[in-house]
Each structure stands twice: as C-alpha cells, then as structure tokens.
Amino acid sequence: MSNKIKWGIHPDTHKTPTESKAIETNKLPSKVIIPVRQHIGAPCVPLVKKGDSVKKGQLIASSDAFVSSNIHASISGTVIEVADKPHPVFGQSLSIVIENDGLDQWEDGVLVERNWEALDNNEIVEMVKNAGIVGMGGATFPTHVKLVPPKDVKIDTLVINAAECEPFLTADHRVMLEYSERVATGILILKKLLGVDSVYVGIEDNKMDAVKAMKAAFGDKKVNVVPIATRYPQGGEKMIIKTLLNREVPSGKLPMNVGVVVQNVATAIAICDAVRNGIPLIERVVTVTGSAIKEPKNLLLRIGTTFADAIAQCGGLKFAPDKLIMGGPFMGNAQYTTEVPIIKGANGILALGKAEIKLDAESACISCGRCVSACPMGLNPSMLSLMAEKGFIDETKDIYNLLDCMECGCCSFVCPAKRKIVHNIRYAKKVSAAKGGK
Amino acid sequence: MKDLFLVLVVMGVLGLVFGIVIGFANKRFTVEMNPLIHLVEDILPKGQCGACGFAGCQAYAEAVVLNKDIAPNLCIPGKKPVADKVAELTGKKAEEIEPRVAYVKCANPISTASKKYQYTGVNDCVAASMLHSGPKECAFGCIGLGSCAKACPFNAIEINDQGLPVIDKTKCTGCGKCESICPSKVIQLVPLDAHVEVKCNSLDKGAIKRKYCSIACIGCGICAKQCPYGAIKIENNLAVVDPSVCKEKCSEKVCLAKCPTKAIQEFVV
Numbered sequence: 001m002s003n004k005i006k007w008g009i010h011p012d013t014h015k016t017p018t019e020s021k022a023i024e025t026n027k028l029p030s031k032v033i034i035p036v037r038q039h040i041g042a043p044c045v046p047l048v049k050k051g052d053s054v055k056k057g058q059l060i061a062s063s064d065a066f067v068s069s070n071i072h073a074s075i076s077g078t079v080i081e082v083a084d085k086p087h088p089v090f091g092q093s094l095s096i097v098i099e100n101d102g103l104d105q106w107e108d109g110v111l112v113e114r115n116w117e118a119l120d121n122n123e124i125v126e127m128v129k130n131a132g133i134v135g136m137g138g139a140t141f142p143t144h145v146k147l148v149p150p151k152d153v154k155i156d157t158l159v160i161n162a163a164e165c166e167p168f169l170t171a172d173h174r175v176m177l178e179y180s181e182r183v184a185t186g187i188l189i190l191k192k193l194l195g196v197d198s199v200y201v202g203i204e205d206n207k208m209d210a211v212k213a214m215k216a217a218f219g220d221k222k223v224n225v226v227p228i229a230t231r232y233p234q235g236g237e238k239m240i241i242k243t244l245l246n247r248e249v250p251s252g253k254l255p256m257n258v259g260v261v262v263q264n265v266a267t268a269i270a271i272c273d274a275v276r277n278g279i280p281l282i283e284r285v286v287t288v289t290g291s292a293i294k295e296p297k298n299l300l301l302r303i304g305t306t307f308a309d310a311i312a313q314c315g316g317l318k319f320a321p322d323k324l325i326m327g328g329p330f331m332g333n334a335q336y337t338t339e340v341p342i343i344k345g346a347n348g349i350l351a352l353g354k355a356e357i358k359l360d361a362e363s364a365c366i367s368c369g370r371c372v373s374a375c376p377m378g379l380n381p382s383m384l385s386l387m388a389e390k391g392f393i394d395e396t397k398d399i400y401n402l403l404d405c406m407e408c409g410c411c412s413f414v415c416p417a418k419r420k421i422v423h424n425i426r427y428a429k430k431v432s433a434a435k436g437g438k
Numbered sequence: 439m440k441d442l443f444l445v446l447v448v449m450g451v452l453g454l455v456f457g458i459v460i461g462f463a464n465k466r467f468t469v470e471m472n473p474l475i476h477l478v479e480d481i482l483p484k485g486q487c488g489a490c491g492f493a494g495c496q497a498y499a500e501a502v503v504l505n506k507d508i509a510p511n512l513c514i515p516g517k518k519p520v521a522d523k524v525a526e527l528t529g530k531k532a533e534e535i536e537p538r539v540a541y542v543k544c545a546n547p548i549s550t551a552s553k554k555y556q557y558t559g560v561n562d563c564v565a566a567s568m569l570h571s572g573p574k575e576c577a578f579g580c581i582g583l584g585s586c587a588k589a590c591p592f593n594a595i596e597i598n599d600q601g602l603p604v605i606d607k608t609k610c611t612g613c614g615k616c617e618s619i620c621p622s623k624v625i626q627l628v629p630l631d632a633h634v635e636v637k638c639n640s641l642d643k644g645a646i647k648r649k650y651c652s653i654a655c656i657g658c659g660i661c662a663k664q665c666p667y668g669a670i671k672i673e674n675n676l677a678v679v680d681p682s683v684c685k686e687k688c689s690e691k692v693c694l695a696k697c698p699t700k701a702i703q704e705f706v707v
Contacts, residue, residue: 091570092577336555336570359558389560391588420560427565 007239007376008231009410011167011330013206014356017296018170018289023178025300026313030100032074032304033085033341034060035093039134040141041067046096052079053101057110057280059130060096069142069344070132074282074302077101088326088340089333095341098304112278116189124193124275131274132281132344137161137172137235137264138327140345143271146263147193149256155194156259159244160187160201160268162210163228163235166328169348171285172265174298176203176210179269180217186268188221189275194261199223200244201265204230232330233408237262239376251404266347286342288314292321292351301342307349308338321351329356330409360418371411371421377404381411385421388428393435396428403429474503474527481523482513485591489514489613502528511535515592515611537630538612540586540595540605541705543639544624545653547600548574548582552650562588567621575650578640580624586616632681632705634691641674655701661693670702677702 037043042065048054054073061071077100087093116124129144149155164172176183191199203211205227214225228234228243238249240262247258255262263271266284273279282303289296294315301310307324311317325332326346342349371381380400387396396402402425411421479499490512492498502508502524511521511532518535525532557566557573563585571577582601594609595616603616603625616625624639636655640647644656657675662668669683670693679702694702 086570334555334569423560423565426568427560427562430564430568 007374007378007410008233009374009413010230011232011413013230014167014289015170015173015206018168018287018298019173019207021170021174021297023174023285023298023300024313028075028100028102028104028302029305029309031077031080031097031306032100032302033095033097033306033339034071034074034304035085035087035090035095035341035343036061036071037087037090037093038071038140038303038343038345039069040139041065041069043094044068044071046082046094048079048082048096050079050082053077054079054098055105055107057282058107059280067142067145069134069144070130070280071096072132072280072282073098073107074304075100076103076105086337086340088335088343088346110278110280114276114278116185116275117192119275121193121195124189127275127278128271131270131279133267133270133274134281134344135264136266136270136284136344136347138331138345138347140343143263143267146256146261147190149261153256154259155256155261156196156198157245157261158187158190158194158196158199159240159255159260159262160190160199160265161235161237161240161262162201162203162207162214162265163240164207165204165230165232165235166330166332166348167232168289168350169287169328170289171287171298171347173207173210175265175269175285176207177213180213182269182272183214183265184217184221184223185276186270186272187218187223189271190261190263190268191223196261197222201225202228202234202240202244204228204234206230233376233406233410236376236406236408238406251401281344284342284344284346286310286346287348288351289348290321290351291353291356292317292319294318303344304341306339306341307335310342310349311338311351317351319353322354323350323352323357325350325352330413331407362419363417365419366417368416370414370416374410374414376408376410377401377406379405381405381421381425382419384428385411385419385424388424388431393428393431396425397432402432405429472503475499478503478524478527481516481520481527483515483520483611485515485611485613487515487591487611487613487615489611489615502530506530509533514538515613517611538627539607539610539630540612540614540616540625541628541635542580542603542605542625543635543637544576544578544580544622545602545637546574546576546579546651547602548580549601551575551579564619564621572622576640576642576647576654578622578624578642579651581622585619585621586625589615589619591615628705629681629685631685632679633684633688634679634693634702635705636677636679636702638676638701641676643675647675653699653701656699658698660696660698661702664693664696666692 042063044061044063046061048060055076058073060073077098080099081097084092085095125144125147133143134140211227241260270281286301287298288310297314324335365382384396384400405425407422409422479496482495484495486494490498510525510530513520521532552575553573554575563581563583566572566581572581584597586603587595592609594606595603598604638655647654655677657672659672661677662670667683667687669680671678
C-alpha cells in the first residue's frame with residue numbers, strides 16, 4: 001500500500017492510561033436522562049409520560065421521518081420527568097428521565113435468538129432501524145439510511161472504520177480485543193446486506209494487538225484487516241477511503257458516490273446485537289480519561305447515564321477539570337456541567353487539566369501556511385478563518401469550499417498564532433446556513 | 439521633426455479607430471433604463487440595510503418604479519419624508535408607516551451575570567451561541583459580544599462597558615438588521631412612541647430565572663393585574679405588552695410601580 005500521505009498531524013496519543021484496561025461493567029445508575037435527539041435528523045416524539053413504568057429495551061420515543069432513529073429505555077423503572085435537560089451537543093433537548101427500580105428487567109419479547117444468515121435483507125434493515133442504531137463513531141447518522149443506497153448507486157466495498165485516531169480514546173480498541181466475535185459477526189451481516197465482496201477493516205498501526213484479534217476472529221472469511229499509518233485524522237471517512245482504497249470522494253459528494261459504505265466498529269457490534277439477539281442500542285463502551293480522573297477506565301455504560309455517574313465509577317475527580325469534553329479532544333463537544341447524559345455517539349468523556357488544554361492568546365495570522373499543509377481536505381483554512389472574521393461568508397462558501405471542511409481541527413492544532421480557525425469556520429457555516437434558509 | 443509627425447499620425451489614427459469602436463459599442467450594447475429609477479435611488483438613504491425586503495437601495499428603486507404593486511413606503515430608515523418623495527415620483531400613494539426602534543430586552547451585564555462556563559472562542563455572539571446557547575446561565579439573555587453593533591449599517595449600536603448594547607435612538611432607523619442577526623433574539627423592534635417595555639427575554643420558569651438573574655421578569659402577573667386596560671399578558675412566563683392598547687388608552691403607567699424585580703420599565707426615547 002502506497003502511503004504518501006501529505007496531510008494530517010501527529011498529536012500525543014495519551015492512550016496509555018486506558019488502552020490496557022479491560023472494559024468494566026459497573027453498577028447501574030440510579031437514574032438515566034435519555035434525550036429524544038441523539039442523531040442527525042428529525043428529533044423523536046416521546047411515547048411515554050411522567051409516571052409510566054418502563055422496562056429495559058422498551059421503545060420510548062420514535063419518529064415517522066426517514067432520517068431519524070428510535071430511542072429505547074436503557075434501564076427498567078419509572079419515568080419521573082419528560083422535560084428539557086442539558087444535552088451534550090444541542091445545548092438543551094427534550095429528555096425522558098427514568099428512575100431505576102434496580103430490577104433491570106427486559107421488555108417482553110425483545111430478546112430473541114435469530115440465525116442471521118437465513119434472514120432476508122429487508123428484514124435486517126428493518127431490525128437495524130427498529131433497534132435505533134446510529135453511527136457510533138460520533139457523527140450519529142442513522143445507520144439504516146446508509147444501508148439502503150439509492151438505486152442508481154453501486155456499492156462495491158464496505159469499509160470498517162477502526163482507526164480511532166483521536167487521542168485519549170481507547171473504546172474501539174478495547175471493543176476489538178474483547179468483543180471481537182460480535183464485531184466480526186456485525187461486519188459479516190453488513191457484508192451480506194450490502195452484497196459486497198471486498199471488506200476492509202482499517203486499524204491504526206499503534207493497535208497491532210487489535211489487528212491480530214480481528215484477523216483471528218474472521219478466521220478463513222475473506223475480510224482484509226489492514227493496519228494503517230497512525231496519523232490524525234486517519235479515521236475521517238474520506239481519509240480512510242483514500243488510504244485503504246486510493247479512491248477520492250469528490251467535493252460535496254458522499255462515500256457512496258465512489259461505491260463505498262463506511263461503518264464504525266462500535267456500530268458493527270450494535271448491528272450484531274440487534275440482528276442476532278434483538279437487543280436495541282441501549283449501551284455503549286465509553287473511555288473515561290484525562291488528568292482530572294482518578295482511575296481512567298473503559299466503561300460499558302447505559303445510554304442516558306450522566307457524566308457525573310460515569311466519573312464516579314472511575315473514582316471521581318482529582319480536581320475540578322479545566323475542560324470537560326464529550327468525545328475526543330479534536331472533534332468532541334465541550335461541556336459545562338457533568339449533569340449531561342451519555343448519548344449514542346459519545347465514545348469518550350475527557351476531564352482535562354490545565355497542562356492538557358493550553359489556552360494561549362490569539363494573535364494575527366502570519367501566513368505561514370502550516371494549516372494549509374495539515375488540512376486533510378486540501379482547503380485553505382487560514383483564508384477561510386480570515387474571511388469568516390471579516391464577514392465574507394458567501395466567498396468562503398463559493399470560492400474556498402467552506403462546506404468541505406469536516407472540522408477535524410488540524411489547522412487550529414498546528415497554528416503558531418493560536419488562531420481559532422475551526423471556530424471561525426463553524427461560525428461561517430452557521431451564518432451561511434442561516435442565510436440559505438431565508 | 440519627422441518622428442514627431444509620425445507619432446502624431448499613429449496616435450491620432452489609433453485614437454480615431456478606438457473612438458469609433460467605443461462609440462459603436464455604446465449605441466449597440468446600451469442598456470435602456472428608466473431615468474426615474476435613478477431619481478428614486480438618489481432619494482433613498484443608501485444604508486443597503488434590506489429592511490424593504492429587497493437586496494439593496496437600487497433593487498428597491500427598480501422595483502418600486504417598474505412594479506405598480508410595490509408600495510412606496512417600504513424604506514424603513516427613510517421614514518415619512520422619503521416615502522412621500524418616492525410616492526410623488528412614482529405617482530403612488532404613501533400609507534403612513536409606524537416608526538420603530540431597536541430595543542434590547544436584557545439588562546443583565548455579561549460581566550456580572552452568572553455564567554455556565556468561561557468562553558474563550560471567537561469574539562462574536564453567533565459563534566458563542568453555538569456552544570450551549572452562550573456562556574450566560576440565561577439562555578435567552580444578551581451575550582454581549584456585539585454582533586448587533588457590527589451588523590448595524592447606521593452605527594446606532596454601541597456596546598457599553600458592561601457589555602450591553604446601547605441604542606442611539608437618534609441614529610436607529612428601525613431597519614431590523616440587528617434583530618435578524620441576534621442569536622438570542624434579545625434585540626427587537628418596538629414602536630418609537632411605546633410607553634412601557636419589559637426588560638427581559640427569558641422564557642424559563644420564574645423560580646429558575648430568579649436563581650440566575652435578580653432583574654428578570656418572573657412572570658408573576660402583578661403588572662397585568664394593575665393595568666386597567668388589559669394591555670399586558672403573561673405569555674410563557676414573560677410579561678408581554680400590547681403597545682397599541684398601551685399607548686392609545688393609558689398615560690398613567692400604573693403597571694411599573696409594583697413590579698418586584700423592576701423588569702417592566704418606562705420606555706424612554
């Protein structure tokens with residue numbers, strides 16, 4: 001494989017505190033806060049009201065829209081509130097708060113045993129849709145939408161994104177080591193569903209044990225488990241396609257336009273559970289780490305567990321963190337309270353101290369061009385941020401391809417002037433979207 | 439001497455040829471334009487604010503001259519004098535327009551307000567509002583980074599030392615650019631001759647507002663009970679004044695006295 005990559009950066013990985021720690025399942029939280037918006041697309045409508053008793057796996061919110069995803073109760077208990085609560089991505093969202101009754105009972109008829117190989121493709125897509133599965137790498141795009149490509153698009157390759165290029169996070173790494181059989185089954189289900197011959201699993205080469213585990217799990221099945229260079233943002237959808245297949249997704253197009261569907265490893269597990277056992281997406285593996293956490297761990301947490309509960313399971317905080325982030329340090333969302341819940345796209349909780357965040361004063365752009373060479377999308381971030389600052393929003397979009405930016409943060413990371421490039425770009429996107437709506 | 443002659447001839451011939459080409463192009467490719475459009479455009483204030491609903495002053499001038507359904511009073515910054523002149527030029531009748539002015543519905547300065555987090559990002563309200571609706575505990579309050587001041591085409595808004603926008607009512611034309619850019623929708627247009635206004639924009643419950651802001655409207659409804667004409671209503675935990683009833687029927691302003699947080703205030707021009 002040719003590896004003449006020119007883009008990207010090599011940040012400190014910070015993965016050592018958690019990469020060798022087995023996934024732990026600790027006691028259940030006393031309550032869960034489940035937002036009705038956990039995905040890209042239409043928010044769900046709650047199907048339960050205050051005082052209702054619910055069981056684990058029960059459907060509690062759904063929507064008729066195609067681009068949306070069902071939401072299920074993650075514990076059994078009583079609904080004590082349906083109200084606006086802090087949300088890790090959208091600020092505020094209507095949420096269903098369930099108080100735990102300690103019984104952890106499954107909803108009747110949820111658990112089944114199925115032989116997935118005998119199932120029809122339409123049935124499988126329906127199962128994935130009903131289980132509320134979304135892209136669990138962080139983007140939270142409803143998976144069933146990706147699995148039904150338009151008729152005129154020919155899909156020939158399935159790519160499983162297991163790069164986990166963000167520093168600190170080790171959830172996908174541990175999942176591949178400990179749940180390799182379920183990951184492999186999920187991938188084989190996807191392979192059958194899409195009817196493709198070539199399947200690639202891209203794993204960064206700082207996780208060679210995971211490469212070995214996945215190769216062993218597939219046995220004699222024809223699946224390519226490929227170690228790829230460790231480099232941020234290797235796990236970007238378009239980057240991993242370029243690295244593995246040497247195909248370039250054109251500007252403004254989707255991976256399916258070059259015949260590829262990309263799925264995350266965590267999503268593969270959810271698909272395996274849903275199709276084989278009928279289990280909806282109610283729990284996920286989350287890395288809780290950062291210098292403010294007493295014992296960093298990988299935890300298997302129910303959706304809706306608050307950050308406070310998750311941090312308490314890791315021995316609590318050493319000191320008040322200077323920054324609390326959901327997700328990775330590059331593309332995660334900063335939080336102001338620990339009373340926000342884990343959602344389907346949350347792969348990490350980072351409680352960072354002063355040494356890790358480096359808040360330096362911003363100064364003027366010196367036109368050094370480091371951001372240009374770091375940008376994996378081949379954009380000109382310095383120009384984008386300057387134009388956004390000066391209010392030339394239409395020009396950023398029409399001339400400098402604003403919408404191709406995936407906000408990976410390489411530009412801000414390398415900037416010697418400490419400019420807030422990504423924030424400026426996000427600002428430009430927001431203003432441009434508001435203009436387009438008029 | 440011979441060189442000079444040559445130069446004169448060459449330059450002269452060249453000039454003649456280009457002159458003919460330009461003259462021909464001017465006749466051949468000329469764009470017919472109603473001279474009235476220029477006259478109307480000259481009257482308009484050139485703020486390019488877009489309050490009329492068109493892309494700028496020229497676009498409105500074109501529309502108002504060429505389309506007989508477009509009213510002559512759409513230029514909000516120009517107010518009555520401009521509307522009258524445009525009406526005269528286009529032969530239309532100008533209806534009266536109610537002069538309006540921008541009003542900031544928040545008095546809690548960012549420097550002392552209770553905050554959710556310390557904001558270190560881009561110095562702009564829209565950028566700050568992308569992170570959990572801004573750093574203020576109150577998600578409806580003024581973020582105070584001055585997007586409205588930047589957007590104002592007439593320099594009528596200044597951010598004071600407390601981080602709150604102050605509107606110069608002599609300069610404000612009521613074009614509404616600030617209203618449309620404000621991410622918290624805390625700046626709104628109100629009639630210039632309104633009597634009272636509520637200095638709060640929060641739709642949270644009264645008890646919650648009280649926790650983060652001592653001067654919020656807690657939606658207690660005392661003002662609504664005081665008003666003898668029923669001009670004040672409580673909607674979504676917030677007192678809302680109907681200016682048409684208020685300014686026509688009442689001159690006493692009895693609603694102000696008993697407000698426990700002094701959130702309802704006299705509107706001073």
